[in-house]
Amino acid sequence: MPQETDRLIVITGGPGAGKTSLIEALAASGQAVRPEAGRAIIRDQQAIDGQGLPWVDPALFAELMLAADLRGHAEALAGKENVVFDRGLPDIAGYLTLCGLPLPRHVERAAQEMRYRRAVFIAPPWREIFRQDAERRQDFAEAERTYAAMAAIYPRYGYELVELPRASVAERAAFVLSHGRAAS
Numbered sequence: 269m270p271q272e273t274d275r276l277i278v279i280t281g282g283p284g285a286g287k288t289s290l291i292e293a294l295a296a297s298g299q300a301v302r303p304e305a306g307r308a309i310i311r312d313q314q315a316i317d318g319q320g321l322p323w324v325d326p327a328l329f330a331e332l333m334l335a336a337d338l339r340g341h342a343e344a345l346a347g348k349e350n351v352v353f354d355r356g357l358p359d360i361a362g363y364l365t366l367c368g369l370p371l372p373r374h375v376e377r378a379a380q381e382m383r384y385r386r387a388v389f390i391a392p393p394w395r396e397i398f399r400q401d402a403e404r405r406q407d408f409a410e411a412e413r414t415y416a417a418m419a420a421i422y423p424r425y426g427y428e429l430v431e432l433p434r435a436s437v438a439e440r441a442a443f444v445l446s447h448g449r450a451a452s
Contacts, residue, residue, distance in 0.1 A: 282413075301352045301353070309333060330363055357378045
């Protein structure tokens with residue numbers, strides 16, 4: 269019998285690998301989605317000259333992402349439909365590890381206990397589509413390091429990674445829907 273968390277589908281990977289475009293395409297097809305918390309936090313913090321930015325205070329940024337992702341996880345569990353997440357709670361542990369920061373026990377506990385479907389989609393680094401912007405200041409080398417951190421952290425929490433193909437957004441969406449059985 270499937271568990272409730274089987275409805276919660278994660279797409280992870282480094283920045284600029286096409287996750288957001290894929291999430292937007294899945295949403296346009298009627299799939300319930302949860303956008304990445306990090307971009308919204310960056311926009312909010314920039315608007316108020318806040319300190320919770322990855323290039324100002326990475327630990328505070330991680331705490332803000334944790335709070336947002338815990339809310340998103342709880343809201344998705346309260347519903348009945350499948351939900352595709354642009355990153356999951358283990359991404360925060362991967363981010364802290366990537367930054368060389370300690371992994372607080374409460375972050376570790378959230379990544380261990382707040383579960384998603386066991387198969388997690390991971391978007392590989394893809395130089396041809398990588399772009400920097402006001403919210404994505406990382407260069408391609410950092411995108412590759414982020415991918416490696418996510419590829420290492422998810423199995424640590426018992427997840428199996430399914431690599432997304434380097435293909436069009438429509439082909440990636442079809443891959444997620446068919447391989448992930450993400451459609452309700």
